[in-house]
Structures are given as structure tokens and as C-alpha cells.
Amino acid sequence: MISVEHLSKRYGRHAAVDDVSFRCEPGTVTGFLGPNGAGKSTTMRMICGLTPPTAGRATVAGRRYRDLPNPGREVGVLLDASAQHAGRTGREALAVAASTMGLDRREVAAKLDLVGLDAAAAKRRVRAYSLGMRQRLGIALALLGDPRVLILDEPANGLDPEGIFWMRGLLRDFADRGGTVLLSSHLLREVEAVADRLVVIGGGRIVAQGDKSELLAGGGTLVRARDTGALRRALDAAGLAARDSADGLLVPAETEAVGQAAADAGVALAELRPADGRLEQLFLTLTAESTKETGK
Template sequence: MISVEHLSKRYGRHAAVDDVSFRCEPGTVTGFLGPNGAGKSTTLRMICGLTPPTAGGATVDGRPYRQLANPGREVGVLLDASAQHAGRTGREALAVAAYTMGVDRREVGAKLEQVGLDAAAAKRRVRAYSLGMRQRLGLALALLGDPRVLILDEPANGLDPEGIFWMRGLLRDFADRGGTVLLSSHLLREVEAVADRLVVIGGGRIVAQGDKTELLAGGGTIVRARDVAALRRALDAAGLAVADAADGLVVRADGEAVGQAAVDAGVALTELRPAGGGLEQLFLTLTAAESTKEADQ
């Protein structure tokens, strides 16, 4: 579990991070979102003990990162895929990390295989890696110590669509096995697909956080069916508030509740989606509101 309590970081008069608090629970993926300069990377660096906070603190399983006896065995971190020794091969980079953490060297090959770096790639110098290959190597390093927590900053940068889909499955599987994932990414559709919870930061402050379904349900759900009358009766019977919209019916409930009402009534749906445009629209609305506040100050 990751716990962030009233975390702040000031550089002179500028507050890069201002009283940020949130928790990441085991068995979940938390999407950490915000525009450039919002304070995401600074927050992650403070959690990992790389940047000292001005106020507040952060713990992993109840302890500050710097107090962990063998951090790599408890927390897998990928903050910068380029922060690797360019002269080493991929296999050498993992072997050094395995020795440092006291991990069986047989895990080196297993982790390279897990992230999709074959024998030829493992023998190449890191300087010859593409950005996508460096991301995969960084993930292998993060996973090497079999940690219970992953902290990842833009891990999908440089990956092709197949690689992004692969990463989504890897993170989902990690969380489903009881792990804790804190994921910062600009790829909003991928975050929406994999995250359980969302934390949105703007101007160094938390502007929204909570269960993904609840946050995205704020604008309701758009639903359509060939038999509109039957659909409306089903929604009315379920006690859900319904209104007409240009592209269907808008329901003041989340998609799961709307879909269940349709299933119970035997109504086949042709469309079911968040009325607000999904995570992308939520993100733009929240961060735009924060930018307006800053401009007014």
C-alpha cells in the first residue's frame, strides 16, 4: 500500500506540489493524471525518496521509502527509462541489479522473457535500444525483486500499440494478484482501460480522486437500443432517472447499473457509454477548471 499524507514541495515561492494526499490500496491500479508541470513527477520522486518534501510525507507499507531495507524487493520503480547504464547489455543491467538485491540470477532471464526482450536484445548494449526497448528493460528491473508495489511514470512511452496492450495486461495481472500499482501516464484511454482508481492533479493540487467508475459516472450514461420504448420502461422500473439526448437516452447512473437494468428486462443495447466523454473529457474539464483558478489569482 502507498500512503501520501499532506505532501508539499516548494521551490522558493513556487509550490510544485501543494498538500497532496491519497492512498493506493493492494489489488488496485491507481491512475495518477495531470497536465505537464502539474506536479506528478515531483510527487512520485518524493514517494521514492529522491526529492525531499517541504512538508508532509509518504510511506510504502507503513515505512518511508528510504527506510526500506532492500527497496527493490518491496517496490518496483520506473521513473525514467533512459536512466540506465548505456554501456551495459540488457542482461548485464539486470544481473547487476539482481546481485545488488540478492535475487537469484536465474530471475534475470525470466524477467527479460516476461517483458518481451529476446536473447538477441538481451545481448545488445542499452545505448542501441529504442525507447520502447528501454521501457521494457525498465519494467524488467522494476519487476526483478518480485515487489508488492509498482510506481511507474509514463511506462508506455515509446511502445507500439501491441506493446501498450501487453503492458495493460501485465499491470492488470499484477494488481489482480494483490499488488499495488501507481501509474502516471498521458495515455488517458489506456489508463481508463486498466485503472481502478483515479487521482487527478492540477497546479500541484489534487482536483479529483476516487473510484474510476464513480468519477466517470458524474455526467451519467448514454444508452441506445433498437426498442427505445422497452428500454425506457426498463430504466423506469429500475428507478433510474432518464432524459432524452440527441444521441440516445441519458441516464443519471453508471454504466453497470444501466446495463443491468437492460439485462433484467431482456432489452438488447446498441450503445452504452459515459455521457461525459469518458476519462479524456473528465481530465480536460478538471484541469481546465484548475488552470482558470490559477489565472484568476
């Protein structure tokens, strides 16, 4: 299990992460979402002991990452697929890691096969790898010690559609066997397909978290009017944030409240309905509100 308790990180006056708390339970995939600069990577680096927190704490299996006797056997981490020794072959990169963790060298071949790097790819220098191949090697490194927890930051970058589908199945199988996955990605549809729980961060703060089904059930309201400017002004006057979407304005509020705001301003509506429960819409709604509050 991953436990994050009141975690904060400040750089001077800037709060990159501000009082963040959440838990990732065994048997689940938790999607960790937010726009660029929201604090996702900083939070994950603090969980993994790479960035010291200003306040709060993060633990894996009840311990700080730095206190784990053999971290690779407990936690598989992929934060940057390019942070690999470019002069080593794929097989050598895994062999060094296996030696460090005290693993049987046979695990190297098994993990290369698992991630789809064949014998020819394993003999190539990492500098010659495509981004997708580096991602596969990074996933192999994360899985090498047969950990109970995976922490992955944008693991699908560079993967083709077949590779993304493969990774989705791999993570789902890992969680179904009792593993814990914390997954950060901008590929919202892939997160929606594999995640059980969602944590959404904006401006360094958690703006929503919970079971995926519960969060997507309240996707806000979609509203259209012939005079979009008048509608936007009416919503602003009522304190309701609105964001452009392909079908109109998306508002993180109940349909009744949106309709009342338009009626009070005398704005005739062409459409007013609950938004479809899609992660993309939820994400845009929540992060738009956090961006407005922080002035970013």
C-alpha cells in the first residue's frame, strides 16, 4: 500500500505540492492525474525518496522508501524512461539491476521476454533504442524484483497503440494479483480503461479523489446558448466556472444551478443536460477550476 499524508513541497515562496493526502490500496490501479506543473511528478519523486518533502510523509508498505532494505524488491519505479545508461545494452542494464538486488540472472531474460524486447533488442545499446523501447526497458526494470507496488510516471509515452494495449493488460493483471499501482499519465482514455480509483491534482492540491465510477457519475453540466458570451457572463456572475468543449460550455455544477443562473440573466438556452461521464470532461472541469483559483 502507498500512503501519502499531508505531503508538501515548497521552493521558496512557491508551493509545488500543498498538503496532499491519498492512499493506494492493494489490488487497485490508481490514476494520478493533473495538468503540466500540477505537482504530479514532484509528489511521485517524494514518495520514492528522490525529493525531500517540506512537510508530511509518504510510505510504501508502512515504511519510507529510503528505509526499505531492498527497495527494488518492494517497489518498481519508472519516473523517466530516458534516465538509463545509454552505453549499456538492454540486457546489461537489467543485469546490473539484478545484481544490485541480489536476483537470479534468469530474471533478466524473463523480464525482457515479458515486455517484448527480443534477443536482438536486448543486445542493442540503449542509445539506439526508440522511446517506446526505452519505455519497455524501464517497465522491465520496474518489474525485475517482482515488487508488490508499481509507481509509474507516463509509462505509455512512445508506445504504439498495440504497446499501450499491452501495457494496460499488464497493469490490470498486476493489480488483479494483489499488486498496487500508482499510474500518472496524460492518456486519459487509457487511464479511464484501467484505473479503479482516481486522484486529480491541480495547482499542487488534490481537487478530487475517489472511486472512478463515483467520480465519473458526476461529470457536471453541458450548456449551450445562441449568445455564448452572455451565457458565460451569466455563469461568471453566479460564480460558476465554465470551460469550452466541443458541444458547448462544460460547468462543474448541478444542472439546476446552471439553468437558474441562465434564467436569472435572461439568457435563452439551446441545450442544458448532464455531461457524459467521461474522464476527459471531469479532468478539464476540475483542473480548470483549480487553475482559476491559483491564477495560473
